Amino acid sequence: MSDTSPAPEAPSIDEAAITAAIDAALAAIAAAPDTAALKQVRIEHVGDASVLTSANRAIKDLPKDQKAAAGKLVGQGKGRVQKALAARQGELAAAEEEAALAAETVDVTLPTDLRPRGASHPLTVLQDRINDFFVGIGWEIAEGPEIESQWLNFDALNADPEHPSRSLQDTLYVAPEGSGMLLRTQTSPVQIRSMLERGAPLYVACPGTVYRADEIDATHSPMFTQVEGLAIDKGLTMANLVGTLDAFAAHIFGGAPITRLRPNHFPFTEPSAEMDFRCFSCGAREGLDHDADPNCRVCGGTGWIEMGGCGMVHPNVLRAAGVDPEEYQGFAFGLGIERILMLRNGVSDMRDIVEGDVRFSQHYGTEI
């Protein structure tokens, strides 16, 4: 491009003019309010038509002895200007990006629930937790039908033909009379099914829905959920029963488990016992030497929570299920899952559990 503009007169490099141009450029750079203005500054002060660029072009025509000094003067000055430009460009660009992002600010507290998550029923969640406990100690989960045969629900379980639990006041039967079928009143028939199918040794937990001819109220429902446990092996004792219940209590209610057995009577176990768990809620949980809170909503001030029946499986039950009682023995127990839920989570009315109100389930979310 050197030949495009013939010099009108002999060029001269005026040091003062150069210095003034540099100062003017630096001042303009510093004053540029935004990157657009800075671009204009660049054109004006270091563009083709600028004093500095013209001076630079003029150096070649200077007398030889002036070239070096003039080159240095102009070159250094232009370098300072370019550096200032770059620095200012960075500054302004960052500020502009910051401003742009600031302008995009949203209110992150806005609700985001376009389609809220639903919930599993707390009984399901609790039952899964219980099942996981048993799986964890090496047991399996056995299941069976809710409409069951009388033989499996009663006879195989050593219930006398006259046993009151067989009455129409207690048990819902399938029509017509003498059908031999009923809505199972316990999950024990699953124990029998498991023994018939798999024989011994056997370690199973049997959760499921059961039915009784009860009117519904705050603490009773004609439909509820049970989990029963059955362990059959060589040499199992009541001490193993206690050990299993202790481990279960610790898993479900936490803390150091204290369980208590009291003699009781059931047709399907001998010896039989009622199992109590030490209250997990009030001071009683600290141990047998600590008193219960007299107003404790969980234990009612007794320090103990009745949990269900248990015992050593009656030899008649083993025989009916094809297991030789001379070779194998074992224990069984039954717990009400609604009762555990009511105690553990403070549900005060059984109807809330069974009526299907979504608010009941939703409240729990996903309690893991």
Place this chain on the structure above:
Amino acid sequence: MPRIPLTWLAEHTELPAGTSALQVATDLSRVGLEEEAIFGAQVTGPLVVGRVLELVKEPQKNGKTINWVRVDVGPEHNEDLDNPKDPQPGEERPSRGIICGAHNFVEGDLVVVSLPGTVLPGDFAIAARKTYGHVSDGMICSGDELGLGEDPTGEDGIIVLGRGHAEGLTGEPGDDAIALLGLADEVVEINVTPDRGYCFSMRGVAREYSHATGVAYTDPASTVEIPSAEDGGLAVRLRDDAPIRDVEGCSRFVALEVRGVDPAAQTPRWMARRLTLAGMRPISLIVDVTNYVMLDLGQPLHAYDADEVVAPIVVRRAQKGEKLTTLDDVTRTLDAEDLLITDSEGGEGARVLGIAGVMGGESTEVSEGTANIVLEAATFHPISVARSARRHRLPSEASKRFERGVDPQLPRVAAYRAAQLIVEYGGGEIASRITDEGGIAGPAAAPIALPLGDAERVVGIAYTPQQVRSSLEMIGCTVEDGTGDGAEGTLAVTPPSWRPDLVIREDLIEEIARLVGYETIPSVLPTAPGGRGLTRAQRARRAANRALAEAGLVEVTSYPFVGEGIFDALRYAQDDARRGAVRLLNPLADDEPLLRTSLLQTLLPVARRNLGRGEESVAIFQLGTTSLSRGEGSRSPVPAAAQRPSDAELEAILGALPLQTRTLAAVVGGASGPGSWQGEVAPWGWADAFDLARRAAAAVGADLEVRQTERAPFHPGRAGELRVTAADGTSTVIGHAGELHPAVVTEFGLPARTSALELDLEALIASAPAVIAAAPVPTYPVAKEDFAFVVDQSVPAAAVEAAIVVGIGDLAESVHLFDVFTGEQIGEGKKSLAFAVRLRSAEATLTAEQIGAARSRCIAAVDSAVGGVLRA
């Protein structure tokens, strides 16, 4: 259940002084007698003896006359001076002024005064109060007010010491009347399990209390004096022609006469008091004694008016149509299975006196004038009594005991004990002859063989031979050495007569365990051999549940009971298989006698309930069981349970059960979320129903195919079958989804266009492949091709998609419908379906020629399969 007054318990055991009811309940609970209730002292506070010093009768406007009384209640309680504004009658001296409405007392009588601060039964707190113009500073009490019942002589209103309730009692003003009248008695009510019939008596409970605490025990049956009497009392014939389960209804019948009893004789106060505490109402000396002996020993007794009974007494089964008016004044028609006590008025065994062991009849009842009585003490078969009591809804005190078994050794003892008490308090003479028909029931079974080590084997505690032996002896067993010695030895154990529940060695082991104490059993977690974890079905159910919860649905429960009306409400055709529900014999509600055959039958009402409680939309699901009847004729046999049923028997038992499966159903309707600043909230609709079904399927690893169908309760044009394909290629319908019929939506008050799905979850899970074979993941570039085909409106999108897949073959990586268009440009009865297809080869980059060929195959396949034309 039995109520145990502590003072009565103390008669048979050495109950330590000051033992509380709570302590007794705790002790009894340890040996298996659970506490049902504790009744504390009935009266607390300053209940004292008072002497009536002066009384003035003051007639009132209402016609009544009241007494304004000055009573000396002892130096501790008296006020020294009268209230000057309300002076008491007579000379001023230390006393209290009390208003009393009763008139059966005079000056100088000793009465019972509840001073302010006393709390009477029924939580009735006494305070000074203004009444009839005076301040009554306490209350003079009647027997009723103290919970003692009406005056036994029927004369007095308030209690006067020396008469009625206070017969034989005296005291000084200020004496504690609570102790004097025995009102401080605490009572424990216990629950007795069916195997422990003997604990329906003070005799049995006292024995158990001594087991629990180690205190000394005296068997009250052992202290009754049994005179040696000759046979030949009132003639009794035991004639059971129809024994239940081959057991005679009456195995023993003792009849003992007492003659010349004073009909006016009173029940002693202590006995009436005990009966009341035990929950029975005192009636008359004879009746009260029979009840008292029953409560004490456990043997029910019945007293007949000997002058009304015509010998012989015959114990027999009822004849059809026979009637009896029982003591509760109800005329009952008897059942041929009822065991009866009859006499021979009008022919031998012609007149019914009562239902054996349940309740007597009116004809031979002891009355106010009865002086000669026959006492019956018998042993009846528990099952016979239980059935009669249940049949006639007569759970009497006697039947409760017979049902659980009564010590067969007791009849003679109890009869003499009752006779002696009657003579002691009512005079008369016990007959020298006694009738004792039959004998001691129960098979004289061989002793139970109990290896000494068995208790340890079952319980896990190393019991010493001494513990084993002494526990059994303590409960009344006879223990003899059997075979073997030492730890290898076996005991021969004969249970006592009152323990018919002890039959096998495990029964004895329980006795040893509970006497030594269940609390001594150690805690040892057994080591299971190691299971296989949850089954695939169990894991899959959790996954399906979780998938629907994540999709925004809430799991609920519902009862399985339905009525026939639901089938019509859901628009089932008359021949719809889902009308084949299992019917209950004794449903909880008469209008819901069936078990659901579809989960929607009970889930839709739950949806309605939620909407009724203020929900504005519905998104719920349930995993529940449904069943289908195999027909009313289905019978599940009930073989004997003595051994494992044969395979054929087992098959018959299980084969009769209704078809049952676990079903998954969901109902969605209304807005799918809350109103949002992000824009319009889409309502739940038919597409969601299918999407949720597919999500559930995907969660369990299965794949669903959808086909258009018509099915109740869905909209005829908006329902589909859900199908799974088995490994062998067979396609099975496992459920349905779609929008509900508008009439169903209206019926259940649901949001418009509410949609639902229901599928057989077990079948869905079973259809999922156990193992998925890996597919290659080629890295050659993808080619994207779009197609729009114009087809008839009736052509399902799925058919077009299938044709595309078949036409393109292996190169088709994915085919996805992204648009449906109808309109004038397309033509009447037509629709345009647009698909995005991704092509990729596993071998090389696709060439333009390969892609072109794939396009051509696709177009040709759609044309030939569904007549589709590529839209220009």
